[in-house]
Amino acid sequence: MQRIENITAATMSDDAGYGLIQDAVVIINDGKVEFVGPAYDAPATPTADVVDGNGGLLTPGLIDCHTHLVWAGSRANEFAQRLHGISYQEIAEQGGGIKSTVKATREASEEELLALALERAETLMSQGVTTLEVKSGYGLDLENERKQLKVARQLSEKLPVQVKTTLLAAHAVPPEYKDNADGYVDDIVSSILPTLAQEGLVDAVDAFCESIGFNIEQTRRVFEKAKALGLPVKLHAEQITNQQGAKLAAEYQALSADHLEQLDEDSVKAMAENGTVAVLLPGAFYFLRDTQKPPIELLRKYKVPMAVATDANPGSSPIHNLPLMLQMAATFFHLTPEECLRGVTVNAAKALGENSRGVIAEGNYADLALWKCQDAAELTYQTGVNPLQTLWFSGVAHDRVSKPWSAR
Numbered sequence: 001m002q003r004i005e006n007i008t009a010a011t012m013s014d015d016a017g018y019g020l021i022q023d024a025v026v027i028i029n030d031g032k033v034e035f036v037g038p039a040y041d042a043p044a045t046p047t048a049d050v051v052d053g054n055g056g057l058l059t060p061g062l063i064d065c066h067t068h069l070v071w072a073g074s075r076a077n078e079f080a081q082r083l084h085g086i087s088y089q090e091i092a093e094q095g096g097g098i099k100s101t102v103k104a105t106r107e108a109s110e111e112e113l114l115a116l117a118l119e120r121a122e123t124l125m126s127q128g129v130t131t132l133e134v135k136s137g138y139g140l141d142l143e144n145e146r147k148q149l150k151v152a153r154q155l156s157e158k159l160p161v162q163v164k165t166t167l168l169a170a171h172a173v174p175p176e177y178k179d180n181a182d183g184y185v186d187d188i189v190s191s192i193l194p195t196l197a198q199e200g201l202v203d204a205v206d207a208f209c210e211s212i213g214f215n216i217e218q219t220r221r222v223f224e225k226a227k228a229l230g231l232p233v234k235l236h237a238e239q240i241t242n243q244q245g246a247k248l249a250a251e252y253q254a255l256s257a258d259h260l261e262q263l264d265e266d267s268v269k270a271m272a273e274n275g276t277v278a279v280l281l282p283g284a285f286y287f288l289r290d291t292q293k294p295p296i297e298l299l300r301k302y303k304v305p306m307a308v309a310t311d312a313n314p315g316s317s318p319i320h321n322l323p324l325m326l327q328m329a330a331t332f333f334h335l336t337p338e339e340c341l342r343g344v345t346v347n348a349a350k351a352l353g354e355n356s357r358g359v360i361a362e363g364n365y366a367d368l369a370l371w372k373c374q375d376a377a378e379l380t381y382q383t384g385v386n387p388l389q390t391l392w393f394s395g396v397a398h399d400r401v402s403k404p405w406s407a408r
């Protein structure tokens with residue numbers, strides 16, 4: 001049993017704010033939160049190990065609900081080419097873009113991919129992340145999609161972080177199905193998805209519904225198969241154009257629709273009516289120098305929960321920094337600091353279908369982060385410094401400075 005005291009707790013337990021409790025106590029027992037409340041209400045715990053929070057801020061562990069963390073190769077050269085004025089089109093024709101990451105990922109061994117993904121996961125954990133979502137989508141065939149998802153599963157075997165896997169086979173059309181997207185979707189729904197679901201590698205199913213990705217009919221086919229297998233869905237939707245993907249996602253009670261720069265009011269209403277979370281990805285907006293912001297006012301008007309994530313991937317968001325996303329969500333999308341922190345805790349948990357994380361509440365997993373700051377707004381306000389002191393994964397404490405975790 002542990003007793004954390006001398007803290008301000010941002011429990012995220014209320015409807016819109018931080019759920020602050022000044023001079024709070026949190027009691028952890030058997031990996032779960034047994035008590036959270038003001039010190040004057042806390043039961044005596046004579047045998048507990050006491051943790052003095054030194055007046056710091058305790059939040060739920062952060063949740064990065066949208067990453068493509070398993071990949072090999074680099075697109076730094078393309079980044080440079082674009083800045084030298086070479087167009088996306090020319091780069092794609094030279095075999096660049098997602099295709100080049102697919103080639104490198106297919107050529108990499110499971111061990112090589114695991115080593116790369118472990119480093120990225122440890123970076124995010126060092127910033128306060130206790131739960132990660134990890135997508136496939138650079139394999140694009142049964143063998144390599146399986147390889148990516150097995151690596152994702154191994155992350156939570158080797159590190160204390162919790163991992164939710166998402167099959168994103170419908171990310172791009174692989175070379176062997178060039179100009180035959182429907183043929184590739186046949187392969188996804190008849191082989192890749194059911195086989196990997198059967199192997200226990202898939203927690204959710206995603207697709208890239210876009211003019212340069214998969215159309216509504218193709219996306220619907222993937223969703224129909226996921227539904228038949230009893231798997232929840234989520235969707236990359238309305239990033240570049242409006243394909244009515246978010247409305248389709250809502251129709252399937254998707255956990256989330258992600259990106260959403262081109263989202264319309266009708267689709268927002270459909271998301272609100274079906275409990276679909278809006279996952280905002282300011283890193284891709286920033287890195288692609290996008291100018292169209294998601295309709296935050298409409299999401300607020302219809303009370304659609306807003307999550308915030310890194311979208312860590314080598315093409316559109318090579319950014320492994322979830323706290324930076326808080327600052328970007330505030331400065332680019334004008335989210336309030338409360339909305340930003342809710343976006344990487346309670347709402348990110350909802351985007352993953354996680355009901356026992358993202359809020360400091362009795363009976364929830366003791367995934368907690370202790371920060372050397374008093375005002376919760378500091379977590380959104382500043383970047384480049386790391387106020388994280390201690391991270392608890394299901395009640396097991398890791399002091400970031402003196403006792404870092406590592407898989408190796």
Ligand SMILES: O=C(O)CC[C@@H]1NC(=O)NC1=O
Pocket residue numbers: 097098101171208236239284313314315316
């Ligand atoms: O360029 C890449 O490697 C991924 C791009 C990324 N994938 C997606 O569905 N949307 C994106 O921005």
Ligand SMILES: [Fe+3]
Pocket residue numbers: 066068236311313
């Ligand atoms: Fe993405």
